[in-house]
Every structure is written in structure tokens, then in C-alpha cells.
Amino acid sequence: xxxxxQQKRFLAIHEYLSMDLLxxxxxxxxxxxxxxxxxxxxxxxxxxxxxDAVIKAQVLAGGRGKxxxxxxxxxxxxxxxxxxxxxxxxxxxxxxxxxxxQTGPAGKxxxxxxxxxxxxxxHEYYFAILQDRTSQGPVIVASSQGGVDIxxxxxxxxxxxxxxxxxxxxxxxxxxxxALADKLGLSPRVTDDAADLFLKLYKLFIEKDATQVEIxxxxxxxxxxxxxxxxxxxxxxxxxxxxxxIFALRDTSQEDPRxxxxxxxxLNYIGLEGQIGCLVNGAGxxxxxxxxxxxxxxxxxxFLDVGGGATAEQVTEAFKIISSDPHVTAILVNIFGGIMRCxxxxxxxxxxxxxxxxxxxxxxxxxxTEVTAAKRLIQESGLRIISCDDLDDAAKKxxxxxxxxxxxxxxxxxxxxxxxx
Numbered sequence: 001x002x003x004x005x006q007q008k009r010f011l012a013i014h015e016y017l018s019m020d021l022l023x024x025x026x027x028x029x030x031x032x033x034x035x036x037x038x039x040x041x042x043x044x045x046x047x048x049x050x051x052d053a054v055i056k057a058q059v060l061a062g063g064r065g066k067x068x069x070x071x072x073x074x075x076x077x078x079x080x081x082x083x084x085x086x087x088x089x090x091x092x093x094x095x096x097x098x099x100x101x102q103t104g105p106a107g108k109x110x111x112x113x114x115x116x117x118x119x120x121x122x123h124e125y126y127f128a129i130l131q132d133r134t135s136q137g138p139v140i141v142a143s144s145q146g147g148v149d150i151x152x153x154x155x156x157x158x159x160x161x162x163x164x165x166x167x168x169x170x171x172x173x174x175x176x177x178x179a180l181a182d183k184l185g186l187s188p189r190v191t192d193d194a195a196d197l198f199l200k201l202y203k204l205f206i207e208k209d210a211t212q213v214e215i216x217x218x219x220x221x222x223x224x225x226x227x228x229x230x231x232x233x234x235x236x237x238x239x240x241x242x243x244x245x246i247f248a249l250r251d252t253s254q255e256d257p258r259x260x261x262x263x264x265x266x267l268n269y270i271g272l273e274g275q276i277g278c279l280v281n282g283a284g285x286x287x288x289x290x291x292x293x294x295x296x297x298x299x300x301x302x303f304l305d306v307g308g309g310a311t312a313e314q315v316t317e318a319f320k321i322i323s324s325d326p327h328v329t330a331i332l333v334n335i336f337g338g339i340m341r342c343x344x345x346x347x348x349x350x351x352x353x354x355x356x357x358x359x360x361x362x363x364x365x366x367x368x369t370e371v372t373a374a375k376r377l378i379q380e381s382g383l384r385i386i387s388c389d390d391l392d393d394a395a396k397k398x399x400x401x402x403x404x405x406x407x408x409x410x411x412x413x414x415x416x417x418x419x420x421x
Contacts, residue, residue, distance in 0.1 A: 010211045011235040013249045014058045016114040018231035025204045027197055029228050032116025034058070041090035044115045045083040052118035053080050057093045059100075059108040060254040067100035069093060070107060076100070079118060086115055108254055119227060124217035125184050126150050127198070129205045131212075131236075135165035138205060140172070140198070144185050146217035147229075172202040186220055193226045201228075208246060209239030258321045265317045267306060274299025275402050277322035277331040277360075279315070281306050281340045289334045292391060298399035301328045308339035315348025316355060323360060329405035330361045332398040334391060337368025346374035350381045361386065361401045361417045365394035384417055 013021075016034040023029055031048060035041040045053050057064055057076035064076035073092040080086045090113050097107030124147035132139035142162045145153045154161050162183055166172050177195035186194045197218075205213045214232040221227060240247050252260045262269035268283070272290075276298050280286040283305050290300040302325065306318055322331055335345045349364060363386045366374050378385050386401075388394035401417060408415035 010237055011247055011250055012060050012254075013233060013235075013246070014060065014112065014114075014251060015056060015231060016058060016112065017249050018233040019114070019116075019228075021204065021208070021233065022201075022228055022231055025200045027200050027204075027228050028193075028225060029231075030116040030119050032114055034112050034114050035086075035090060036094070036112050038087045038090040038094065041113055041115060042083040042087040045080065045086040048115070048117050050117045051081060053086065054078070054116050054118050055080055055086050055089050055093075056114045056116070057098050057110045058112040058114055059098050059103070059110050060251065061098070061100045061102040061108055063100035063102055064098065067098045067103075069096045069098050069110070071096040076110070080115075089113075111251075111253060119219065119225075119229065120222050121217075121219040121229075122187075122222050123185070124219050124229075125186070126153070126216050127201070127218040128212065128214040128216070129166075129202060129210070132165065137168045138166045138202070140164040140166065140180065140202075142180060142184055146219070150216065166202070168206075171206070172199055174199065186226070187224070190220055190224055190226050194220075197226050197228070204233075208233075209236045209243055210234060211236050258324060262304070262318075262321055265314050267304060267314060267318055267321070269318075269321060270303040271325065272300050272302050273327075274301045275327055275329040275406060276398050277301045277304075277325065277328040279304050279306060279318050279322065279331065279333045281308060281310065281335050281337075281345075285334065285336055289332065289391070289395070292395040293332065293399060296396050296399040298395070298402055301325055306340075306345075310340060310344065310348070312344060312348035312351050315345060316352040319349070319352035319356060319358065323356060323358060328360060329409070330363065330398050330402040332394060333362065333364040333366075334394065335364075335366050335368070337366065337371060337374075340368075341370045342366040342368055342374035343370040343377060346377040349385060350377060350383060353381075353383050353385065359416075361405065363388060363394050363398045363401065365389070365391050386417075 019029050033044045035044045055078050067076045068074050071092045076098050078089050093110050093113055098110050099107035126143040126146035128141045129138055143153055143160050145160050177198040178191055181191045181194035201213050210233055212234040215228045217229050219227050219229050235246055256271050259269050276293050278289055278300050280289050286303055286305045293300050304318055335342055365388045378387050
């Protein structure tokens with residue numbers, strides 16, 4: 001039901017920024033730098049002074065290597081053997097959208113490329129530190145099969161996955177780190193280096209409030225180096241107040257613009273693929289509202305939680321965001337007023353409907369604090385707002401009206417919903 005590439009409840013940063021962060025923590029990585037123009041790509045490759053390099057499109061999505069640019073270039077990761085070749089590939093990457101299995105058909109814009117020295121590897125491994133609900137703390141997930149899709153490895157060969165829960169009060173010990181290196185099958189001569197790298201990654205994970213530190217591949221080179229060849233790091237949104245330097249690295253060009261706009265007004269919005277816009281207070285009630293819409297044969301167009309202290313202005317902004325989705329054919333407002341007063345929501349709905357000259361049908365179900373005053377405001381507004389007392393009835397009406405509007409659009413007919421006196 002969720003769109004590919006949707007916003008998650010964590011911050012993701014580009015690979016080149018993740019690699020810079022690894023370097024600051026003393027993790028061994030290939031030399032490399034970012035480029036934002038084809039000429040910069042030429043200069044970065046030249047500066048590396050290596051015969052072989054790798055150029056990688058910087059988009060926040062997996063599957064870059066098998067992706068396709070709308071420029072026609074196939075593959076977002078390319079090996080190059082000269083500065084001129086780097087420049088050629090950069091010209092076909094920068095400013096174009098990369099479509100991968102995770103982006104969906106819309107793709108994501110590539111505004112930068114990361115160029116790194118090419119290393120020749122003896123073996124590739126997978127290493128990640130995640131927050132694990134089962135063990136209620138960090139867990140290391142590792143495998144001797146790296147450089148490939150780890151989900152495929154887990155599905156086809158579950159025994160190849162190693163899991164090591166970590167007691168957050170104790171942390172990752174040197175003994176456990178060395179034992180993990182042995183279990184993965186790294187050469188005995190690099191066991192200490194691998195253990196040291198694991199410890200540094202765990203320190204980063206804890207100190208930076210990460211939800212994920214993924215290295216794929218972690219590699220042992222022919223020169224007996226242990227290297228983080230790639231990095232994907234996500235951070236807990238709740239840690240913004242103490243990780244402002246990290247959150248300053250956010251790239252909003254990689255996100256749904258509606259979700260970026262919603263965040264400005266402290267609205268929790270996630271775009272979906274349906275036709276019925278939802279405005280609800282509370283995440284649990286929002287999920288229930290989406291479920292009941294589906295029960296009656298409809299599809300929600302979004303998740304939108306206005307929270308418990310929304311103002312009329314926030315409700316207006318929420319309506320702007322919902323109505324900006326061209327697929328929306330009706331809006332369902334479902335509010336249970338506890339902390340949130342129903343009359344505040346009603347004022348916001350009325351204000352938004354008037355200001356936006358909204359042509360979309362609006363179905364409102366209000367219960368709780370100041371509900372009588374809210375219903376009176378809606379009735380006296382004279383606007384085409386359909387008021388319901390029962391959620392099931394409201395959801396059913398939303399689905400039915402949405403279908404009418406959708407059919408009318410397909411027939412290129414304007415339809416106006418009138419409420420009988």
C-alpha cells in the first residue's frame with residue numbers, strides 16, 4: 001500500500017556523507033570525493049591518481065547498480081579507468097533521475113556523484129548494526145555473503161545470516177568482535193583489524209543515535225586491508241535535538257515534497273496510492289481510519305496525523321497538502337477530541353474549504369470535546385461539508401462519494417455534491 005520511496009520515520013543521508021562520517025570515526029574506507037558537475041568528476045578522478053575508480057550516483061535508494069537513468073544510461077554504479085570516462089558518465093547521471101526497484105517509476109534526481117578508488121577484493125561480507133525490537137536493543141547482522149541483496153540471502157540461505165544481540169549497558173566487547181570476525185571467515189591475519197572496525201562502527205551507532213549502520217560490502221582486500229566499501233546510515237528522528245549537525249545533512253530533493261512541506265508544520269504525513277485523503281488526530285486512529293476505508297472498498301491517499309494540539313492554521317495546511325494530490329477524490333476528517341478540541345478542527349476545516357475554494361467533497365466525523373460547538377460551526381458555515389456521527393458511516397460515504405467523483409473525472413464531467421436540507 002505504501003509508495004516506493006516513501007518517507008520513513010528516520011533520517012537517511014547520502015553515501016558520500018556516510019563515508020565521511022566513517023572516516024571521522026577512524027573506519028578504513030577507500031579514498032574518494034563527491035562531485036556535482038562533470039568537470040568536478042574529471043578533477044576528482046584525476047586527483048585520486050589511480051588507474052581504476054568507481055563512480056556512484058548519489059540517490060537515497062537501494063538497487064542503484066541495476067537502476068536506469070532517464071538519460072538512457074543503465075546502471076548507477078560504474079567502473080572507470082580515466083578522468084575523461086568519469087566525466088562522460090557524470091554527464092549522463094547528474095541532473096537526471098535514476099529509477100530503481102525502490103524508487104518506483106518516478107525515480108529520484110541525481111545531484112551528485114561519489115568517485116572512489118577501486119579496490120581489488122579477496123572477499124566481500126555483509127555487516128550491519130540495527131535497532132532490534134525483539135532483543136530491545138542493538139543487534140549486529142552479518143554474513144559471509146556480501147555485496148549482494150541481503151534480503152535474498154536471508155530468504156535463500158537463512159543459515160548464512162549471523163545475528164549478535166548486544167547488551168546496550170555493556171556494549172560490543174573486543175572478545176565478541178573478534179569472535180564475529182572468526183565466524184564470518186575473515187583471514188586470521190586481519191582479525192584484529194576487523195574487530196577494531198566493528199567496535200568503531202558500534203561507537204558511531206551509539207553516539208550518533210543511528211537506527212541503522214549498514215556496510216555492504218565490508219571487504220578484505222588483496223592487500224590485507226579490512227574496508228568499508230559502501231555505507232548506508234539512518235538516524236532516529238527523535239534525536240534531532242542533539243544531532244543537529246547530522247540533520248543538517250538532510251537532502252529534501254530526495255523526499256516527497258508534500259512530506260517536506262508537512263514537516264514544516266509539524267504534521268505527520270505519508271503519501272499513499274489511493275483516492276481518499278485522510279486527516280486524523282493520533283497515529284492509531286489514523287491507521288484504523290485507513291483500515292475501515294479499505295474495508296468498504298476504498299483506498300486511502302495518505303496517512304496524516306495532526307496530533308493532539310493542532311491549530312486551525314495547521315488544519316488548513318494539512319488540507320493544502322492533501323488536495324495537492326491529483327488522485328484525491330474525497331477527504332475524510334476523523335477526529336476524536338480529547339486533548340484536541342473538535343471546534344478547533346471544525347474552524348480549520350471551514351477555513352481551509354473557504355480559502356482553497358475546495359471542490360473536493362469533505363466528510364467530517366467528529367466526537368469528543370466541544371463536538372456540539374463544532375457541528376454548529378459546520379452547519380452554520382453553509383459549506384458543502386458532510387457531517388457524520390459514526391465512523392463506519394463516514395468511511396462508507398467517503399468511499400461512495402469518491403467513486404462518484406472518480407467516475408465523473410474519467411468521463412470528463414464536473415460533479416458537484418449537494419447536501420439536502
